[in-house]
Amino acid sequence: MDLKNRLNKNLNKITVSAIRLFDQEVSTIPGIQKLTLGEPNFFTPDHVKQAAIKSIQDNQNHYTHNAGLIELRQAIADFYQEKYALKFRAEDEILTTVGVTEAISTVIYSIIEANDQILIPAPAYPGYGAPILLNGGEIVEIDTRSEGFLLTPYLLDNTLKNSPRAKALILNYPSNPTGASYSREQLAQLAKVISQYNIFVIADEVYSELSYSLEGHHSIAEFIPEQTIILNGLSKSHAMTGWRIGYILAQRELISEFTKTHQYLVTAASTTSQYAALEALRNGKDDPNVMKKAYIERRDFLVKSLKTLNFQVINPAGAFYIFAKIPEFVSLNSHDFLLDFAKKKSFAFIPGSAFGKFGEGYVRISYASSMEVIKSAMSALDDYLKEYLN
Ligand SMILES: Cc1ncc(COP(=O)(O)O)c(C=O)c1O
Known part of the structure; x- marks a missing residue:
């Protein structure tokens, strides 16, 4: 019996979300801190x-x-x-x-x-x-x-x-x-x-x-x-x-x-x-405001830090993601770059390629994480890029 061939053929066109796949790939790295998923780091009110x-x-x-x-x-x-x-x-x-x-x-x-x-x-x-x-x-x-x-x-x-x-x-x-x-x-x-x-x-x-x-x-x-x-x-x-x-x-x-x-x-x-x-x-009409205030602070910090690290960034007008262009001196594609970074520095972002062919060359950083984690991630990225250039 060849039951696999009896499945809906359109399933062959679909893979598990590349966001989840990368998240799982880096999850095995000891001590990994993830700025990967769209998961608010707040509790339900x-x-x-x-x-x-x-x-x-x-x-x-x-x-x-x-x-x-x-x-x-x-x-x-x-x-x-x-x-x-x-x-x-x-x-x-x-x-x-x-x-x-x-x-x-x-x-x-x-x-x-x-x-x-x-x-x-x-x-x-x-x-x-x-x-x-x-x-x-x-x-x-x-x-x-x-x-x-x-x-x-x-x-x-x-x-x-x-x-x-x-x-x-x-x-x-x-x-x-x-x-x-x-x-x-x-x-x-x-x-x-x-x-x-x-x-x-x-x-x-x-x-x-x-x-x-x-x-x-x-x-x-x-x-x-x-x-x-x-x-x-x-x-x-x-x-x-x-x-x-x-x-x-x-x-x-x-x-x-x-x-x-x-x-x-x-x-x-x-x-x-x-x-x-x-x-x-x-x-709970005002509940989002507390979170919004924290997200704006994190966004502003990330935009500034990433620009200093030679990423091209467009100031996000909403949500809790930054989509930053990887500096030209990095020759790896977004997946390999972020996998290497995760293995060496224990911080994870999502490769831009997870968002289609026009996302290659970018990284997505979710700032639905604490400021403390975001600050450590930026300092790890700084260290990584310095080592990369040497
Ligand atoms: C743009 C967009 N639409 C829909 C969803 C799914 O939302 P829900 O958790 O309500 O299913 C997400 C989740 O990240 C999203 O980013």
Whole structure:
């Protein structure tokens, strides 16, 4: 029997995320300190944990509605109304998911058929690729390196003109891995282009609460609500990665279809986690601010240190990553450079190549680690580069 050959052939196009692979590769190094994963080094706020405990004690141990608790969907609707003046109905325009990860899969499985094209400004988060390829879709990466990692209206229009099978654009702002984000005006310009094509824009806004510009975060849905599918969640805003709560906001006709896919994937998100998310959204609006303050301090320190070490850096406007260009005098590729650095100095970052072909030559440093670890990492990098040059 040759059962392996009887699997979905599209699986051959997919590998385990290169972020996880590198993280596992360096994890065996004794004493390794990792600035690798997108995992906040904060605890979930206490009032959120108490709400979850209370829900367990109150015997809230049943399935919820497939789309999630109506109170939670109302809290999500209130959040988008208050922050963006966007109106989504709790009853039929919001779907609660198992993290943004499931939101991505649910939306892509619901949209993509064989040979459809999905446009992704790159370097990009690798989580989008697998569901697209599993459905037989095609990824069209748009190189944003010369534009400060931002998609421009020209780049977008040009790519769309040459992508006759384009069905959607994925826009992630602030971005993992670059920290780049869009101003209201930039989103308005992109929206103008998108409105001329019969495509969806999937807006991954999971880092919306970690936006550092004075203008704050804007959503492209403010300009083209009919075409936009918003993805967001609690993982980064409230240090709740392990609780697995995300959500989708879109027009009613879309949410009703997405709910079918979601139902057969997971039925519903965890009830306990939904009660935690409800508390976070109702009474934890200021929770992200404490973390944001710490992230800004770390970002500023890293930008300064990396520039001193001859890395080219663009000041991140959000999230908790820095995507820095490796100095020219280093002749190794990003993987070999960081593996050698990890082995010699016991600090790990993620090779830029984990974010697609346009990420080669860069490193991604997650500053969701303590300032103490970040400072030691920069001093180890300084030592390493001095030794490298000698
Ligand atoms: C851009 C982006 N989207 C989605 C996710 C997944 O988020 P969640 O933990 O809510 O599944 C991540 C996680 O790192 C991310 O960086």
